[in-house]
Amino acid sequence: MDEQKTPIEQVLDFSEEEVYLAALVEALLFSLGGPVSRKELMAYCSTTAEKIDRAVAFLLAYAPGRGIVPVVSGDMVELRASAVASEIIEKARKESYNRDIGRAGMEVLAAVLYRGAQTRAEIDFIRGVNSAQTLRTLTTRGLVRKIANPKDERQFLYEPTTELLAHLGVAKASEVPEYLAVRTQLDDLSKEMQNK
Numbered sequence: 001m002d003e004q005k006t007p008i009e010q011v012l013d014f015s016e017e018e019v020y021l022a023a024l025v026e027a028l029l030f031s032l033g034g035p036v037s038r039k040e041l042m043a044y045c046s047t048t049a050e051k052i053d054r055a056v057a058f059l060l061a062y063a064p065g066r067g068i069v070p071v072v073s074g075d076m077v078e079l080r081a082s083a084v085a086s087e088i089i090e091k092a093r094k095e096s097y098n099r100d101i102g103r104a105g106m107e108v109l110a111a112v113l114y115r116g117a118q119t120r121a122e123i124d125f126i127r128g129v130n131s132a133q134t135l136r137t138l139t140t141r142g143l144v145r146k147i148a149n150p151k152d153e154r155q156f157l158y159e160p161t162t163e164l165l166a167h168l169g170v171a172k173a174s175e176v177p178e179y180l181a182v183r184t185q186l187d188d189l190s191k192e193m194q195n196k
Contacts, residue, residue: 117157
């Protein structure tokens with residue numbers, strides 16, 4: 001792409017089809033909430049590497065002045081907050097740290113402590129409600145973290161962090177109070193619900 005062109009001029013060089021694909025890629029990156037490989041983007045969008053590269057190029061050309069920007073590292077692409085929003089994001093994070101995590105946060109922490117690493121869907125199933133916002137809050141606070149799911153590359157698992165374990169005064173999750181009894185009850189409940 002011609003480096004002499006302004007971002008607006010670069011955007012004007014894209015076809016409607018390329019702009020549409022870029023919108024799909026941006027939506028995928030946003031909804032998956034983490035790094036995604038070009039290969040995965042190709043599979044999700046049923047397209048070629050060249051078209052994915054053009055979609056990413058569109059997002060990069062369109063990024064200046066926006067709050068969310070694509071970040072490319074090797075073969076991985078993800079969305080991040082832009083530098084222009086860093087001050088307000090830091091303010092929001094500080095306010096979030098000062099809030100009590102509440103009952104929802106305690107339920108999610110219990111799920112990942114007593115059941116081990118869980119997908120968001122599994123945590124939602126245990127709680128009976130959507131846990132996306134709660135997981136985001138707990139992740140921001142460093143109490144849970146996202147890891148790759150070895151069984152499904154399209155999903156993440158959430159697990160307790162060492163910071164959470166240290167806060168609880170235990171070296172590993174199996175040392176939390178009544179671990180075996182609660183774990184057994186949760187496993188039995190899960191089997192019972194799956195058999196219905």
